[in-house]
Amino acid sequence: MKITVCIGSSCHLKGSREVVEELQQLIADNDLKDKIDLCGTFCMGNCVNGVNVTIGEEIFSLKPETTKNFFETQVLKRI
Amino acid sequence: MRKFDTKVQDLKYKVLREVARHAFEDRLAESFIDIPDIIVVGNKPTMRCCVYKEKAIVAERIKLAMGGDKNNPNVIEVIDIACEECPMGGFTVSDACRGCIAHRCEEVCKRGAIYFDHNQKAHIDKDKCVDCGQCAKVCPYSAIVNIKRPCEIACKVKAIGMNENRSVSIQNDKCTACGACVYQCPFGAIMDKSYIVDVVELIKQSNHNQNYKLYAVVAPSVSSQFSYAKLGQVISGVKKLGFFHVVEAALGADMVAMTEAKELSEKGFLTSSCCPAFVDYVRKEFPEMAEHISDNLSPMATIAKYIKETTPNAKVVFIGPCTAKKMEFQREEVRPYIDSVITFEELQALIDSRDIDLTTLGEDVLDNASYYGRIFARSGGLSDAVREALKEQGLEDFEFNPISCDGIEACRLALRKASRGNLPNNFIEGMACVGGCIGGAGCVTHEERDKNEVDKYGEEAFEKTIQDAISVLK
Numbered sequence: 352m353k354i355t356v357c358i359g360s361s362c363h364l365k366g367s368r369e370v371v372e373e374l375q376q377l378i379a380d381n382d383l384k385d386k387i388d389l390c391g392t393f394c395m396g397n398c399v400n401g402v403n404v405t406i407g408e409e410i411f412s413l414k415p416e417t418t419k420n421f422f423e424t425q426v427l428k429r430i
Numbered sequence: 431m432r433k434f435d436t437k438v439q440d441l442k443y444k445v446l447r448e449v450a451r452h453a454f455e456d457r458l459a460e461s462f463i464d465i466p467d468i469i470v471v472g473n474k475p476t477m478r479c480c481v482y483k484e485k486a487i488v489a490e491r492i493k494l495a496m497g498g499d500k501n502n503p504n505v506i507e508v509i510d511i512a513c514e515e516c517p518m519g520g521f522t523v524s525d526a527c528r529g530c531i532a533h534r535c536e537e538v539c540k541r542g543a544i545y546f547d548h549n550q551k552a553h554i555d556k557d558k559c560v561d562c563g564q565c566a567k568v569c570p571y572s573a574i575v576n577i578k579r580p581c582e583i584a585c586k587v588k589a590i591g592m593n594e595n596r597s598v599s600i601q602n603d604k605c606t607a608c609g610a611c612v613y614q615c616p617f618g619a620i621m622d623k624s625y626i627v628d629v630v631e632l633i634k635q636s637n638h639n640q641n642y643k644l645y646a647v648v649a650p651s652v653s654s655q656f657s658y659a660k661l662g663q664v665i666s667g668v669k670k671l672g673f674f675h676v677v678e679a680a681l682g683a684d685m686v687a688m689t690e691a692k693e694l695s696e697k698g699f700l701t702s703s704c705c706p707a708f709v710d711y712v713r714k715e716f717p718e719m720a721e722h723i724s725d726n727l728s729p730m731a732t733i734a735k736y737i738k739e740t741t742p743n744a745k746v747v748f749i750g751p752c753t754a755k756k757m758e759f760q761r762e763e764v765r766p767y768i769d770s771v772i773t774f775e776e777l778q779a780l781i782d783s784r785d786i787d788l789t790t791l792g793e794d795v796l797d798n799a800s801y802y803g804r805i806f807a808r809s810g811g812l813s814d815a816v817r818e819a820l821k822e823q824g825l826e827d828f829e830f831n832p833i834s835c836d837g838i839e840a841c842r843l844a845l846r847k848a849s850r851g852n853l854p855n856n857f858i859e860g861m862a863c864v865g866g867c868i869g870g871a872g873c874v875t876h877e878e879r880d881k882n883e884v885d886k887y888g889e890e891a892f893e894k895t896i897q898d899a900i901s902v903l904k
Contacts, residue, residue, distance in 0.1 A: 358902045359675055360665075360795040364892055371902045391902050392741050393645065393798075394675035 352387050352429055355405045359394035362401035367391075369415035370402050377422045386430060433658065435875055438618035439775060441477075444469050445488060446626055446779035449495040453630040454783060458496070465492050487512045491621065498623035504602045505623045505756040506612060512619035513597035516579045520561045523552045526573035535565035535574065584614035586838035587711060604714060608707035608838070608862040609753030609871025622753040622871070625770045626780060629747055632769060633672035642743045643674040647733055647768075648796070649750030650680040650807040651867045653887035654880035655774045661887070662793025667781050668749070669794060679750065680799030682733030683806040683815065684899045686726045691819035693724055695828040699856050701845075702812055704728050706758035707862030708841055716845045727764065729806060730755060734767035736903060745769045749777050751807075751870030754862065773872025797892045800899035804888040808881045809836035809866035811888075812859045815896065822897045832857040837864040 354374065358367050371391065378387050395403040400412040404421070406429065413421050434440045448465045452458040466485035478484045490509040493499075498507050529550035536544040536552070543558035544565060552574075554565070566574035581598055582590045589604035590611060598619065600611075611620045636644045646668050656664045665676050686704065694700045703709055703724040713720050727735065734746040748755055748771045759768040772780070781788065802818050805811030813832035820830055833855040835841040841860045847853035863869035868880040893899040 356902070358798070359677075360797045363902070364795055364797050368893070368898060368902050390740055393677050393737060396639075396674070 352406065352426075353390065354387060354426065355390045355392050357393075357395045357397075357401060357403040358391040359398070359401075361394075361398040362403055365401045366415040367402045370404065370413055370418050373415065373418040374422065377419065377426075381427070383430065387426070433875055434775075435613075436616075438616065439613075439874075441469070441618060442491065442621065443775060443779050445491040446495050446624060446776055447783045449492060449624075450626050450630055450780050450783035453627045454634070458627065462492055462496070463489075465489075483511070491618075494621045495624045496627050497625065502602075504600065504605055504607060505753060506600060506605060506607050506609065507621060507623060508598050508600060509619050509621060510595070510597050512617055514617050514619070515596040517577050518579045518582060518592070519577045520556075521554060521559060521563060521566055521574055522577050523554060524573050524575050526571050527551045527569075528571055528573070530570070532570070534568040534570070538564045538568045540564075580614045580616055581611040581620060584610040586610070586842075587715070606707040606710040606714070606838075606862060607754040607757045610863070612753060613871040613876075622756065622773070624772070624776055625756065626772055626776050628770045629772055629776075629780065632745055632747060636672065636674075636745070638672065639674040642745050643741060644672065645734075645737055645741075645744055645746045646673040646676045647679050647682070647730060647737075647746055647748045648676055649730070649748070649752070649867060650678065650683070650799070650804040650884065650887065651751045651870065651873065651880075652749070652774065653804070653807070654868050654877070654883040655751075655874050656778070656788065657875070657883075659788035659791075660793055662795060663788045663791045665794040665796045666791040667786050667788045668777070670786050670791065671780055671784060673747070676794075676796055677733060677737065678796060678798040678803070679729050679733055679748070680803035680806060681899060681903075682729030682731070682736070682803075683812075684799050684803035684896045685732050685736070685903070686729050687802055687812070687815035687819040687896055688823065688900060690724050690726050691816045691823060691825060693726070694816065694830075694857055695820065695825045697722075699848075700724050701848075701858040702860055704806065704812060705754070705861045705863075705867075706752070707754035707838075708860035710754065710757070711838060711841060711862065712845065712860070715842070716849055719845055719849050722848075727767075728755075728758065729803070730758070731764045731767050738767055747772065749774065751863075751867050751873040753871045773870075774874050775872050778874055798899070799891060800893045800896050801888040801891045802896050803899060804891055805884060807867045807884045809861055809864075810834045810859070811866065811884070812861075813857065816857065819896050822895060830857065831855045832859055834859040834861075836861045836866050836869070838862055 397403050402413045404411045404413050466488040469488045470484045541558045543555045589601045591599045593599040703726050730748045755771045759771045802815035835844050
């Protein structure tokens, strides 16, 4: 599964680094490194709703503090 | 409002703007021939002997704005008819000579080249003179001057010569495309080829970023440019032109700092590889030192590579202060990542060709890099970043002893010492332009405060360490 986090300027300022770090941690904790491909991309053209994260084609709007919930409700069920 | 250092830049800008305007409006091929009439108005000459010569020179500038001579691999070209064939007599006695009786000039001249006429005024026998300049130094009236062409003085790699018609010629095997002559020629007779038409095409063909995503990678020296608008407005302007997104080249600099620090700690001695004119200079004049050039791609190429590897269907245009980048992006190892290069001068022309007033735009954001990536734009910044990167990677034990060289003369001195094995330093930060990238020939303005602007911009970075800035990358 491919999760892409927007690392464009706008999302960066809204905390994409924290989101990336949290996801990395959660992936490691759940032993999913082989199953999840975590990537960055510059801008998804949806700046007002950042931090933007996609699973495949589906786009989600995250904050650092909602990342854990996103992982538990959206990521884990797709594994 | 808008401000260039010289009227030559302003003239060049007007031509670029009109060429871009015609290209955007799909009428370049049919009506580029009308552009001289737009630039040279009326029938009173303001620059040359007559309006016909002015228009003829503008026509040559249009050729360069449209990509220049395809058979000349150099991006720096001479406009023959614009060259004023300035005198280049070397040391000459001027009218300020008082015909004194001290004759210090005669005493100091080891070649016996000084002689006097019946008014006791000094003259220089050019057959004997070797242009050492000692006579000029000792004359109490400063009456002896060194007459050289501004382009020749500007060119520290000695690539400037003269053809049979006395107009300037450039030796491509020596030229590093730094652009110093372009900026210094008071007649604008030397110009960098422009890829502005290619960039207009990239914008148009993207069809509002539907066909591919067009990225602008902007050099950190942007912080010292466009002082009439806010940086956020410049970013808005670039997007309004049709770019999908703007990314800091400084993030590439952060990546480079990390790998360069590691490489240095392993190899023990290194020169930087960020400045394409410096790298070219090392390869041409100190080939024995070329093996010590860092393996890193430049920050421009490094970040563009990342964009292309993570974003399918991306195209990348670099916007910076540098004419030598126009050579670099054509190199085999860089070509896959960079689709075109323009300068800040050319960005200004593009923005105005669409009648975009930056001062009326909202402020967009540009924030990817750390303080250290951003200060690459000024001399000393790269060394500071490598020192920080050594620290952040736990490599403090490596005794870092850098020398920051800005300007080719400083680079030459360090390289010569290094090639003879008597340079005490273990890292050469080489920048071809004085002051670093903020002194680049493609800058709109060059001012004393530029360095402070870069530092201020660096301090505004959201991420404070290099590691934090690059941690989002994979």
